[in-house]
Amino acid sequence: MTKSGYFSFRPSKTLQFLIAGLLLLSITACSTKPSEESGSAGVTASGDQTEPITIEYWQYEFPAKVELINALIQEFETEHPNIKVKQTNFPYDQYNQKVATLVPAGKGPDVINLYYGWLPKYVQSGYLQPLPESSFPGIAEAFFPFVDTAKLNGSYYALPTGVRTLGLFYNKDLFTKAGLDPDKPPTTWEELVSDAKALTETDKNGQLVTEGFAWEPGSQLHHWFRDGLLYQAGGKDTSEDRRKILWKDTPAGLEAFKYLVDFATMHKVGINGFYTDDANAFKTGHAAINVDGSYRLGSIKKDAPDLNFAVAPLPGYKGKSTQASFWANAIPANVTGEKLEAATAFLQFLISKGVQEQWVEKVGELPAQKEVALQDKYVNDPLLGPFISQLNDANAHFFIDETQERTLFVNAVDEVMLNHVPEEQAFNDLVTKTQKLYDDYWAKQDKKK
C-alpha cells in the first residue's frame, strides 16, 4: 500500500523545474513593490538643519555640458551651503535604458535632463511632477513661445536652459566657385532652389560630386517640414489640444511636402546617404547648403576648423518659421519634502540668466529666455545671430513618439523616391498614419482619467 502511494506522484524533471521557477518568480514579483517607499525617506530627516541635503542630477554624456554643470554645481553649492548636488551621466544611446532600469529600482534622480520630445511619454508614465507654480511664475512671458511644448495637462513639467533652432549652413567657397555671391545666401524658397541647382556638380556618369542642397530626411528635414516649411506655406502642425494633425487641412501641407521631396526627385540637387549623411557631406565640403541645428556649430569647429562657412536664417515663403528643440530639466514624481525644495532651488538656478549666458558661451545652445537671448552681444554675433533672430518665429512641435514619427516621415519620402508613389498619395498616407499614432496615444490618455 504505502509503496504504491509513494510512487503515485512523481513529477517529471521538467515539471519540478517549472514549479521551482514559478516559486522563484512569485518571490521576485513580490520584491519589486517596496521601491516606492524609498523616495519618501528624505522627509523624515526634516528639521535637522546641520546635515546638508544631497540631490542627484542626471544628464547624458555631452562633454561640454558635463563640464559646465560641474562648474555650475560648485557655484550653486556656495550659494546654498545646505544643498549638495551630485551629477550622474549616461551615454546618450543608453540614456532611456538607464532611466527605464534604474528608476523603477528606486535609484532615480531628483532633477533630470530630458529631450522635450520624450516629455509626453514620461508624463504619461506618471514619472514627472508638474513644476510648483509658485516657484516658477510668468513662464509664458519670460520664455520664447516654443516652451509651451513642455506644458501638459495644463501645467509646465520641464524648463530648458538652452535651446537650438534650425538655420541654413552654407559653404562660402562653393558659393564663390559656382559664381554666386557668398554674402547673399538664399532668403526665399525659390532662391534656395535656384542656388542649389547652380551649386550642384555631377561627373560624366551623371553621379553627384557636390550636393547643392544636402538632402537627408531622417536627419533634420522632417523637423524642417513640420516647423519650418509647413508654417511658412501658411499651415499649422496640430490643433490647440494637440489631438489633430492639421497638415492636410490647408493646401500648405502638401505644398511643403512637395517642395521638400522635389529637391531629390525633380531638381536632383541632393540624395540621402551622400557621404553617409548630410552633416558629414557638409563638413567634408561635398554639400553646399545644409539645414541643421545651432548645435552643429560646435562640431564643425572641432571636426572641420578650416571650413569656410556661414549661417543664415531659413529661407521664407509666405511667412517665417523655424524649428526649436531643447533639452529640459524636470523633477521626478517621487521627489518630495526637503528634496523637492532643494530640487526646485537647483532648477531655478539652472534657468537663471547667469547660467543661460554661460550655456551659450560654453555649450553653444541659445538662451531660452527672451531677456537673455535678445542682448546685442548675441544678436550681432555672425554665427549665433541668425539663430537668435529666428527664436521668436520658432515652433517646437509636440511629439508623441519621436522615433515613430520620424520613421513615418522618412517612409513617406521613401515611398515617393523608391516606389514612385505619387507625392499626394504618400502625403495623405503620412497624415493618416501620424494621426493614428496620435489617436492611439490620446485614447490611452483618456482611459487613464
Added chain:
Amino acid sequence: MRTTGVIPSRPKRRLWFGSGIGRLNYRHKQRLFIYGGLLIPLIYFVVIRILPILYSFNVSFREWGMLSTDKPFVGFDNYATLLSDPLFLKSLVNTGIYVVVGVPAQLIAGLIVALLLQQVVKLRGLFRTAYFIPYVTSVVAVSWIFRWLLMKNGIVNALFIELGLGPQSFLYSPTQAIFWIIAVMVWQNIGFQMLIFLAGLQNIPKLYYEAAAIDGATGWQRFVHITIPLLNPVMLLSVVMASIGFLQSFTQVLNMTGGGPLDSTISVVLHIYNLAFKSFDMGLASAATVILFVIIFMLTLVQLKVLGSRFQQE
C-alpha cells in the same frame, strides 16, 4: 513478510589522512565538491538567464509603462496588439528571410572554405587566420565600414560603374538592402563556420576515403556519400546555432539601415528594441520577446528532431 535482522555494522572505512574532519568519508567529500561545483553555475544560470525569461512572461501580460508604478494585468492584449500590427508582422517575415537565406548561405560558404583549406598545405594558418579575423571584429565597426563601402557614392558603386553595371542603391533599396545585410552577416560568420567544419572534417577517418577510392568512387561521390553524412552531427550544431543567430539579427540591421528603407530590413529584435527603449512599452516588447522565444524554441526542437534522427539512422 520479511523480517529484518540487525545487520552488524561494518567498521567505518577511514582515510589515512584527515580522519577527524566532520566524519565525512572520501566519497562524501567528493560528492560535496562535485555538487557544489555544479550548483554554483546552476544558481548563476537560473538567476541571470532563467529568471529574467520567466519574468518577461509576467511583463508580457501587463500594460507595463516604463516608469509607471501601476502595471495592470491585461491578459493577452499585448499579443493581440502585436499580431494585428503590420510592422511586427513585417519584422517576422523579414526575420524569416534572414534565416532562410542566411543559414544555408553561411553553411555552404563555410563548408566551401573549410574544404578548400583542407586541400591547402602551404600558408594554411594564414588563410585560416584571414577568414577568422572578421568573426572577432566588432560588429558595429564592421557594419559601419560596409555602410560606408555601400553608400551611393562609395567605393563599391565606383567599381560597379567602372564595370558598366551602373550605380546600385544597395542599402537604400527596399529590395536589395536585406540581402546586403545578410551578406555582411554571412561574411562575418564564415570564419566561425569554417572552424567548426574543419574540426568535423578532421574527425572523418582517412580510411573511408581510401576504401572508396579503391572502389573507384569519384571525388563528388566521396563527398556526397562520405563527407556529408559524417559531417551531419557538426551540421546539426551549425544549423541550430546559425538559425538562432539569424533569428536574433540586430546589430548589423540597426547600424546599417536602422530597419529601413520602408521597413524592408527591420528584424524582430530591432522591433523589440524600438518598442522597449524608444516607445518605452515594456509590455509589448516582452510579448514580442516571448513570441520570438517560442519560435526559436520550436524551430530548434524541429531541427533536432528532423536532422538529429537522420544522423542516428546513418
